[in-house]
Amino acid sequence: MEIERPDGRSPNQLRPLACSRSILHRAHGSATWSQGDTKVVAAVYGPKAGTRKNENPEKASFEVVWKPKTGQIGKAEREYEMILKRTLESICIRSIYPNTTTSVIVQVVHDDGALLPCAINAACAALVDAGIPLRHLAVAICCSVADNGYIFLDPNKQEEEKMKAFSYLVFPNLNVSVLPERSTQKGGEPTAHGIITSVTHGAMSVDDYLHCLERGRAVSARLSEFLRKNIEPKSSSESSKAG
Amino acid sequence: MEQRLANSWRQTINEKKFIETALLSELRVDGRRPFDYRKLTIKFGKDDGSSEVQLGHTHVMAIVSAQLLQPYKERPNEGTLAVFTEFSPMADPSFEPGRPRESAVELGRIIDRGLRESRAVDTESLCVLSGKLVWAVRIDIHILDNGGNLVDAANIAALAALLTFRRPECSLGGEDGQQVVVHPPEVRDPIPLIIHHLPIAVTFGFFSNENIMVIDPTYHEEAVLTGRMTATVNANGDVCSIQKAGGEGVYQQVLMHCLKLAHVKAGDITAKIKDAVEIYNTQRALRKIKRHSISVAMDVCGTPAKSREKQNQLDGSHLDQSKFKDEASSMECDATSSGQEQSNKRDGVSNKFIGGPSSWYGISYCCSPDLLKASLASHGPATHRKQKGSRSETKAEEPPQEMTTYSSPTAAGLDAAQNIEGKTLKDAVKPKNKRKKKRLPSDSGN
Numbered sequence: 001m002e003i004e005r006p007d008g009r010s011p012n013q014l015r016p017l018a019c020s021r022s023i024l025h026r027a028h029g030s031a032t033w034s035q036g037d038t039k040v041v042a043a044v045y046g047p048k049a050g051t052r053k054n055e056n057p058e059k060a061s062f063e064v065v066w067k068p069k070t071g072q073i074g075k076a077e078r079e080y081e082m083i084l085k086r087t088l089e090s091i092c093i094r095s096i097y098p099n100t101t102t103s104v105i106v107q108v109v110h111d112d113g114a115l116l117p118c119a120i121n122a123a124c125a126a127l128v129d130a131g132i133p134l135r136h137l138a139v140a141i142c143c144s145v146a147d148n149g150y151i152f153l154d155p156n157k158q159e160e161e162k163m164k165a166f167s168y169l170v171f172p173n174l175n176v177s178v179l180p181e182r183s184t185q186k187g188g189e190p191t192a193h194g195i196i197t198s199v200t201h202g203a204m205s206v207d208d209y210l211h212c213l214e215r216g217r218a219v220s221a222r223l224s225e226f227l228r229k230n231i232e233p234k235s236s237s238e239s240s241k242a243g
Numbered sequence: 244m245e246q247r248l249a250n251s252w253r254q255t256i257n258e259k260k261f262i263e264t265a266l267l268s269e270l271r272v273d274g275r276r277p278f279d280y281r282k283l284t285i286k287f288g289k290d291d292g293s294s295e296v297q298l299g300h301t302h303v304m305a306i307v308s309a310q311l312l313q314p315y316k317e318r319p320n321e322g323t324l325a326v327f328t329e330f331s332p333m334a335d336p337s338f339e340p341g342r343p344r345e346s347a348v349e350l351g352r353i354i355d356r357g358l359r360e361s362r363a364v365d366t367e368s369l370c371v372l373s374g375k376l377v378w379a380v381r382i383d384i385h386i387l388d389n390g391g392n393l394v395d396a397a398n399i400a401a402l403a404a405l406l407t408f409r410r411p412e413c414s415l416g417g418e419d420g421q422q423v424v425v426h427p428p429e430v431r432d433p434i435p436l437i438i439h440h441l442p443i444a445v446t447f448g449f450f451s452n453e454n455i456m457v458i459d460p461t462y463h464e465e466a467v468l469t470g471r472m473t474a475t476v477n478a479n480g481d482v483c484s485i486q487k488a489g490g491e492g493v494y495q496q497v498l499m500h501c502l503k504l505a506h507v508k509a510g511d512i513t514a515k516i517k518d519a520v521e522i523y524n525t526q527r528a529l530r531k532i533k534r535h536s537i538s539v540a541m542d543v544c545g546t547p548a549k550s551r552e553k554q555n556q557l558d559g560s561h562l563d564q565s566k567f568k569d570e571a572s573s574m575e576c577d578a579t580s581s582g583q584e585q586s587n588k589r590d591g592v593s594n595k596f597i598g599g600p601s602s603w604y605g606i607s608y609c610c611s612p613d614l615l616k617a618s619l620a621s622h623g624p625a626t627h628r629k630q631k632g633s634r635s636e637t638k639a640e641e642p643p644q645e646m647t648t649y650s651s652p653t654a655a656g657l658d659a660a661q662n663i664e665g666k667t668l669k670d671a672v673k674p675k676n677k678r679k680k681k682r683l684p685s686d687s688g689n
Contacts (some may be wrong), residue, residue: 024388025300026462027333037289041387043333065332065340070306070383105333107385109304110289 006158014141014154014219019121019230021129027105029130033122036156037112042122044130047100059094060102066119067107080106080116087120087170087197093133102132113156114142116168116199121227128231137173137231138196139223142166143212145204151211153219165202167209169216172196173224252336254466262467266455271464273299277457278504283512285403285519291433291527292408296400299461300390302334305382305400307408311371311423312379322369322377326355326401328384335389346393353486354384354398357442357475361483364405365437371413371423378410380436391462394473398444399516406441406520407527409433441516442483443509444475447501449491456497458508472498474505478513 009015015036024030027043034040047060055061064081066073088104104126106119117140124138144155144166152159160166172194195213204212262272269277281299288295292307314321328351330338338344343351358364369378382404384397411433413425448460449470460468470490475483482502487493 024302024333025390026335026388030333039288041333043387045332045336048336067329067331067385070308070381103332105331107304107331107333107387109295110293112289 005152007156011150011152012215012219014222015156017223017226019125019227021125021231027126027130029126029128029132031122031125031129032109033118033125034110035114035118035121035154037110038114038118038156039109040115040119040122041107041109042119042126043105043107044123044126044132045103045105046130046132047097047102049100051099051101055101057099060092060097060100061094062088062092063101063103064088064123065103065105067105069108069111080119083116083197083199084120084123087138088123088127090196091124091134091136091138091172092127093135096133102127102130111157113158113160114154114168116140117142117170120168120170120197121223125227125231137224137227138170139173139220139227140168140170140197141216141219141223142168143216145202145208145212149208151208151215153215163202165200165204165208167198167200167204167212169195169213170197171217171220171224173220173227254463258463259467262464263450263452263455266450266457267452271457271461273461277455280459280508280511281461283399283515285399285516287403287407287519287523292404294400294403294407296396296403298390298392298396298399298459300388301392301396302386302388302390303393303396303400304385304387305397305404306385307380307382307401307404309369309378309380309408309410311376311413311425313375314370314377318366319374320370320377321366323379324355324359324364324366324382325379326351326358326382326384328354328386328397330386333388334386338386338389349486349488350394350397351384353394353444353473353475353484354382354401356484356486357398357444358401358405361440361442361475361477361481363438363440363442363477363483365439368437369410372415372421375421376423380405380408380410389462391465392446392459395444395446395459398442398475399512402438402441402443403516403519405436405438406516407435407523409435440477440479440481441509441513442475442477443505443512444473445505445508446471446473447504449493449497451491453494453497456501458504472501474502476502476505476509478510480506 005011007015015038018034019031021031022029023032023041024043028046029044030042032039032041051057051061052063062085064085066077066081066084068077084104084106092102104123106123108115108119120138120140124134127134128137142154142160144152144160144163146152146162147164152163155163155166198213200209265272266277271277273281275281281301282297284297286295286297287293290306293305295302295304297303312323315323328343328347330344330347332338332340364380369380371377382401384401386393386397409428409432411425411428412431413423416422416424445458446460448457448464448468449455449472450457450467451469457464460471465471468490470487470493472485472487472490472493474485477483485502
């Protein structure tokens with residue numbers, strides 16, 4: 001029994017992914033990430049001296065600026081900034097450069113659904129491009145639950161509006177987490193089974209949420225493969241960008 | 244905040260001297276001549292009215308949107324135009340979020356003056372209900388990368404975005420003709436803005452030595468300049484605005500020379516912008532065909548799963564094509580079938596080629612059943628789709644491939660369709676020629 005999505009994808013199919021690194025010249029690290037039509041540019045300015053007033057000076061702190069495509073910056077943007085900040089803080093090794101601030105600036109180029117996961121992926125790629133020490137990578141995915149209980153991955157804007165509920169999930173990606181293709185075994189993996197971030201909109205049952213988590217984790221292997229391939233250095237002698 | 248300033252870039256005396264000395268022999272640090280522009284690339288986004296411009300290392304994005312608002316009291320019959328500039332912190336470590344700096348305000352004002360005072364954008368056509376509702380056009384300029392000469396790049400981005408922007412069509416309805424109905428893009432095509440001419444901003448930099456003048460200064464040169472002037476001229480030779488805010492004094496002859504140079508450069512840049520917009524418009528027209536086809540195809544063909552179904556649809560599509568020519572009906576019919584094939588192929592191939600090269604996509608033309616049959620025969624029925632655990636392998640090359648897939652097969656395969664679109668009347672007169680041409684591939688295929 002096939003469920004038809006407006007653009008012809010299957011429920012587990014992601015939109016075409018594209019990632020490019022080092023697109024900006026002044027920023028220490030930059031990346032664009034696009035999933036289908038949703039496109040986000042992220043830039044990172046490497047550790048700068050000093051922390052803000054309320055931050056712990058014994059650790060490196062992060063500052064996220066979210067720039068929407070058009071319009072004033074409002075509460076939604078502040079929420080995205082907060083979520084992004086907390087997610088990035090958990091993947092970075094904060095003890096290496098205490099009392100510094102790393103700025104991550106995210107610019108929305110086009111929003112066609114699953115905006116926050118796209119931004120998290122872009123920010124992660126930009127951090128790698130800037131050379132900020134990370135504990136592991138983070139891959140983000142959006143899972144949505146339809147009224148009939150079916151779970152669709154990576155919905156676009158139209159689908160998101162019709163869904164009963166959707167959730168943004170961010171999974172860690174360790175260096176030994178490359179799964180063999182179509183493997184269904186869960187036990188015996190030396191990877192962490194944690195979720196870094198989960199943001200849900202709408203009401204869904206607990207079972208639905210757990211299914212979303214399963215699906216999300218399964219797809220995160222694919223996503224992290226893609227991310228890893230893209231962030232491999234293109235040449236062995238990549239010059240550093242120290243402003 | 245002192246911490247941020249501590250990290251901003253300061254130019255050394257050596258750099259300054261080097262740039263000035265090189266300019267004495269008419270050499271610039273990046274190898275240009277004093278009156279050369281850097282490489283200009285204009286790209287457009289998926290939406291109408293969004294453009295990305297790269298001028299050397301400077302990267303600027305402009306987005307145009309429109310809203311129905313009340314007009315100004317003094318001008319009840321005219322729409323409004325507003326320019327908002329965002330000096331994003333990603334462009335330069337010294338740009339801070341929050342209140343716009345004076346250079347951001349100046350940039351916005353220069354662009355605004357070039358467009359508004361010279362009446363480049365026709366605001367009277369933006370009036371819907373005099374005194375009550377007019378279209379308020381808003382241009383958001385985001386500076387992504389500061390490589391110098393932000394004004395010129397931002398101006399070009401704003402113009403490119405305005406040229407490709409389309410506002411929804413609206414009509415007056417209701418009993419007293421006072422109700423405004425805005426038609427969504429699916430119902431009625433949005434219409435472009437009326438732009439009379441393109442005011443191009445050309446920035447000149449002056450140095451302490453009076454004879455040295457450069458066009459399009461880079462970030463390093465900007466730190467050395469002692470005076471700066473931006474002249475906004477259009478290709479007809481009209482000077483739309485001149486901005487020289489302080490700085491070193493300049494002789495009149497030099498200024499006149501600058502204006503003449505600006506005129507020449509404006510001609511070049513106008514040509515480039517127009518070319519880029521042309522290409523975008525053709526792509527947009529092709530995309531519109533595809534968009535119709537995909538939205539209709541899904542209703543028509545339920546699940547495009549098995550190879551046999553594909554073949555049936557193919558035969559059906561050829562029948563459709565011949566019917567189409569006879570009736571000279573809308574081209575959606577033809578586009579539907581080709582769109583079906585495209586989407587069928589895309590789904591089938593994408594699930595098949597997990598891990599394989601995605602360069603196959605470029606080969607699948609919509610009107611060549613031979614290739615389709617060959618590929619289907621060699622790879623069997625598409626049953627992978629049904630597996631719950633399957634997920635598609637999407638590679639980085641896919642979006643550019645998809646773009647070429649859409650543009651080239653639609654261009655090649657739908658050439659006939661386009662001819663049909665342009666010559667529906669002729670078709671009604673001479674259906675036989677077209678029918679013969681179309682049936683040949685299907686005959687050879689069958």
